[in-house]
Amino acid sequence: GQNIDQPTEMTATEGAIVQINCTYQTSGFNGLFWYQQHAGEAPTFLSYNVLDGLEEKGRFSSFLSRSKGYSYLLLKELQMKDSASYLCAVMDSNYQLIWGAGTKLIIKP
Amino acid sequence: DVKVTQSSRYLVKRTGEKVFLECVQDMDHENMFWYRQDPGLGLRLIYFSYDVKMKEKGDIPEGYSVSREKKERFSLILESASTNQTSMYLCASSLAGGPGNEQFFGPGTRLTVL
Numbered sequence: 001g002q003n004i005d006q007p008t009e010m011t012a013t014e015g016a017i018v019q020i021n022c023t024y025q026t027s028g029f030n031g032l033f034w035y036q037q038h039a040g041e042a043p044t045f046l047s048y049n050v051l052d053g054l055e056e057k058g059r060f061s062s063f064l065s066r067s068k069g070y071s072y073l074l075l076k077e078l079q080m081k082d083s084a085s086y087l088c089a090v091m092d093s094n095y096q097l098i099w100g101a102g103t104k105l106i107i108k109p
Numbered sequence: 110d111v112k113v114t115q116s117s118r119y120l121v122k123r124t125g126e127k128v129f130l131e132c133v134q135d136m137d138h139e140n141m142f143w144y145r146q147d148p149g150l151g152l153r154l155i156y157f158s159y160d161v162k163m164k165e166k167g168d169i170p171e172g173y174s175v176s177r178e179k180k181e182r183f184s185l186i187l188e189s190a191s192t193n194q195t196s197m198y199l200c201a202s203s204l205a206g207g208p209g210n211e212q213f214f215g216p217g218t219r220l221t222v223l
Contacts, residue, residue, distance in 0.1 A: 004151060030208040042113075042199065042214035043152075050209060087151070091208050096167070099151030 002026045004100035006088050011106045012078055020073045020086050020103045028093020034062050034073045035087040037102065043087055046073070075105075083107045112136070113215035115200055121221045128187040130218050132200030139205035141183035142212065143167075143175065145196040152199065158183055159205065190222045 003025045012018040024032070031050040035043035049055055049064035049071060061074040073086055085102040092098055116131035134141065140159050144152040144167075154167030156175040164175050172194060176184045183202075187194055197219050201212040 008149075033211070042216050044214070045211035048209045048211065089152075095208055096154065097152075097212070099153075101149055101151045 002090075002092065002098045004088055004090060004098055006086075006100040006103045008101070009104045009106065011108060012075075014078055014080060014107055014109050016078050017074065017076050018078060018105065020075075020088075020105065022071045022073070022088035022100055024069050024071070024088070024090045024098070024100075026090045026092045026098055029066060030091040030093070030095060032062075032064055032071050033089045033091070033097065034071075035089065037085045037087055039084070046086075078107050080107050080109070113200055113202055113213050115198075115215040115218050117218050118216060119219050119221075121223065122187075122190050123223055124191060126187075126190050126222075128190050128220065128222075130185040130187075130198055130200075130220070132183045132185070132202075132215055133181055134183075134200075134202040134213070134215075135181065136202060136204075136213065137180070138202035138213075139180070140203045140210075140212075141177065142201040142203075143173075143183065143185045144199045144201065145169070146199055146217070147196050155185065187220075190220075192222050194220065195222045196220060 006022045034046040037043040047062040087102045088100040089097045142157045143155040158177045200215040203212045204210045
């Protein structure tokens with residue numbers, strides 16, 4: 001079966017760095033997405049990785065290792081507004097997105 | 110500003126009622142999707158459409174149907190609502206032509222079936 005695993009909840013301190021991991025087992029791979037979802041709101045796109053390596057976008061970076069079936073989202077200089085759920089999703093061989101359950105990130109002052 | 114809109118933010122219906130959830134996008138996207146989101150589970154795909162009049166079943170189509178008569182509008186229909194269809198329903202759209210095209214989501218409809 002297809003499976004995406006990510007931690008249910010993480011806590012971090014304002015100004016710090018946090019890494020949210022995602023491991024996946026899917027039938028085929030056509031890229032991995034990270035989305036941010038604030039409580040009660042729609043998910044919004046953060047990043048897309050299809051090749052191995054690190055993609056940096058401001059305070060957010062996303063890493064992919066296809067051989068390990070592993071990705072992480074790195075958030076630097078955490079701000080209170082980063083409190084949200086972070087969703088990992090993999091596009092499979094049928095070009096369908098398989099979604100993880102999301103990681104709820106709590107930022108403390 | 111690109112937009113996906115959904116007809117209602119909150120909806121309460123009774124068991125057995127027919128329910129229509131509407132989604133409209135203004136980005137001229139070819140692809141449109143309906144998901145449901147439940148606590149502790151990832152988004153689950155109900156139906157999707159890559160073109161007008163076209164529809165494909167997702168992972169959990171049972172109890173649902175869809176309609177896409179115009180490119181910008183994708184409707185989800187619950188033929189006879191049941192309590193296990195209480196959920197958050199999210200509509201999304203994306204451009205055709207590449208796996209890396211992000212999906213844009215609407216604000217969601219929180220449906221409660223009593």
